[in-house]
Amino acid sequence: MKNKILLYLVVFMALISLYLFVSGGKMSKAKDARITSLRSEVEHLQDSLKNTQLRVLEMQYFSLENNDDALVYYDHLSLENPSSYIRDKLLETNESNGTNPLVPYEGMEGDFKINKIEVLNHKWILADFSDGKYWGELLIGYELKDDLGVDFTLIDHLLYARSN
Template structure:
């Protein structure tokens, strides 16, 4: 009787060990598959990030901060490009506070005063600006120059006003 009991216990233990082994093996395989799919997804995301970084480099090509020659132009004069950008932007946006149209905008606002909304520095000399009166809008190309006394000179090189249909 004792021998049979040990034999049954042994068989039960053997079946339990086989069951545990198979169960753990399937769990391990599922985890491995999940890890592989996550690695594949991670590689796709890395490719996507690399692509976006390259696109950002391309988009920043025509900016003051992305143009080494333009930045070195100001550095040779003893200025930091970011400080110049801030100074010029502040000056242009401050002109929006003047009653009426911004003096840099060559068009009269029909539904309010023309104000500059957005600026983009193209290099150490040019800025593209967007302006609107709330209904009509346009864009212009500005040239800026900073002399030795940090005096800013702005001039409008060209502008356009979009027509509404």
């Protein structure tokens, strides 16, 4: 009787060991597949990140912050960030009553105000304006004087046709 119990116990333990061995192998294969999948996803994300970084660098090509030749014009001034200073001065023109004086259109749904600004170099600014419904863009020339005054001159403009 003792021998039969011992035999059943050994067979039962062997079956449990076999089950654990097989399921462990399957788990290992599943984990390896998951690791491979995650590695390929990480590689894809790294490629996407590199592409995005290249696009950002490409977009920043025409900006005062990345144009050392244009920044030389402001070396004699005590400005830490000339681009930000010029943006602030341009946004101050929005504070006048009515449409911004640099926008050559009358607002249709309200007053046209400048929203977004990109200082391209030491002479030009690209700006977006809107009245909430209609919008357009401006090419503005500017001159930053030694007394930190800024003169703005409208070079060109466009107003987009509103589509329904």
